[in-house]
Amino acid sequence: MTQMEQDKDSIAPTAEESIRLLLPSEYADYAAHLLRLDPLSRFMRFAGLVTEPALRRHAARVADQRAVVLGYFADGELRGVAELHPLPVRAGRPRSAEIAFSVERPWQGRGIGSKLMDRLLAYARAHRFEDLQLMFLASNGRMKRMAVERNARLTNEDDEIIGRLQPRPATPFSWAREAARSVSAVAKAASAMPRRIFLPHPSKN
Numbered sequence: 001m002t003q004m005e006q007d008k009d010s011i012a013p014t015a016e017e018s019i020r021l022l023l024p025s026e027y028a029d030y031a032a033h034l035l036r037l038d039p040l041s042r043f044m045r046f047a048g049l050v051t052e053p054a055l056r057r058h059a060a061r062v063a064d065q066r067a068v069v070l071g072y073f074a075d076g077e078l079r080g081v082a083e084l085h086p087l088p089v090r091a092g093r094p095r096s097a098e099i100a101f102s103v104e105r106p107w108q109g110r111g112i113g114s115k116l117m118d119r120l121l122a123y124a125r126a127h128r129f130e131d132l133q134l135m136f137l138a139s140n141g142r143m144k145r146m147a148v149e150r151n152a153r154l155t156n157e158d159d160e161i162i163g164r165l166q167p168r169p170a171t172p173f174s175w176a177r178e179a180a181r182s183v184s185a186v187a188k189a190a191s192a193m194p195r196r197i198f199l200p201h202p203s204k205n
C-alpha cells in the first residue's frame with residue numbers, strides 16, 4: 001500500500017462537506033491549515049522550502065490584505081483552500097489575480113482540488129477578473145492536470161510552470177449564483193459558531 005493510500009485510509013469518511021468563502025474571523029483557521037500541510041505539500045505549494053515562521057507570516061499577510069480564500073470544510077474543519085490575490089490594477093490591462101491551492105495530504109486525490117478550482121473560477125468570473133495566474137512545479141502532475149483541463153495557457157520556466165486562465169465573462173445568472181453563495185457562506189459560518197456566543201448576556205435578563 002502506498003503512503004497516499006495509507007493516509008486516505010487513516011481518515012474517517014466525511015459526514016458533511018462544504019466549500020465556502022472564509023470570513024475575516026476565520027483567517028486563524030487558514031494559518032492552522034497551512035501548518036498542517038506535510039513537508040512535500042508545503043514544498044509544492046510554495047515552490048520551495050518554507051519554515052513555520054514564514055508560513056505564519058504568509059497567513060498574516062493574507063489576513064491583512066483580506067485576500068479571497070475559499071475553504072473546503074470536512075465536518076467543520078478546514079482541510080483545503082483556494083486563494084485569490086488581486087494584482088495592482090493597471091490602466092488598459094485586464095483585471096488580474098494570482099491564484100493558489102492547497103489540500104491537506106489525507107484529503108488529496110479525492111477531487112477536492114478540482115472542485116475548489118471550479119468554485120474559484122466561478123468567483124473570479126462573477127467579480128470580473130479577466131486574467132488569473134498560477135505558478136507550480138513542473139513535477140506537480142495534479143496541478144498541471146487541473147490547469148490543462150480548464151484550458152490554461154502554460155509556459156515553462158526552468159522547473160516551474162506559469163499558467164494563465166481567462167474566466168468567461170459573467171452572466172446575470174452566474175453573478176446571482178455567486179452573490180447567493182456569499183450570503184450562504186456567512187450563514188453557514190455563523191451556524192458553525194459556538195452556540196454560547198448567541199446567548200443573551202446574563203446582565204440583560
Ligand SMILES: CC(C)(COP(=O)(O)OP(=O)(O)OC[C@H]1O[C@@H](n2cnc3c(N)ncnc32)[C@H](O)[C@@H]1OP(=O)(O)O)[C@@H](O)C(=O)NCCC(=O)NCCS
Nearest residue numbers: 041044045101102103108109110111112113114141142145
Ligand atoms: C495540487 C492539489 C491542490 C490538488 O488537489 P487534489 O484534491 O489532490 O486534486 P484532485 O483529486 O482534485 O485531482 C486533480 C486532478 O488531477 C488528477 N490526478 C490525480 N492524481 C494524479 C496524478 N498522480 N498525476 C496526474 N494527475 C492526477 C485527477 O484525476 C484530477 O483531474 P480531473 O479533475 O480531470 O479528474 C493538492 O494535491 C495539493 O494541495 N498539493 C500540495 C500543494 C500544491 O501542490 N499546490 C499547487 C501549487 S499552487
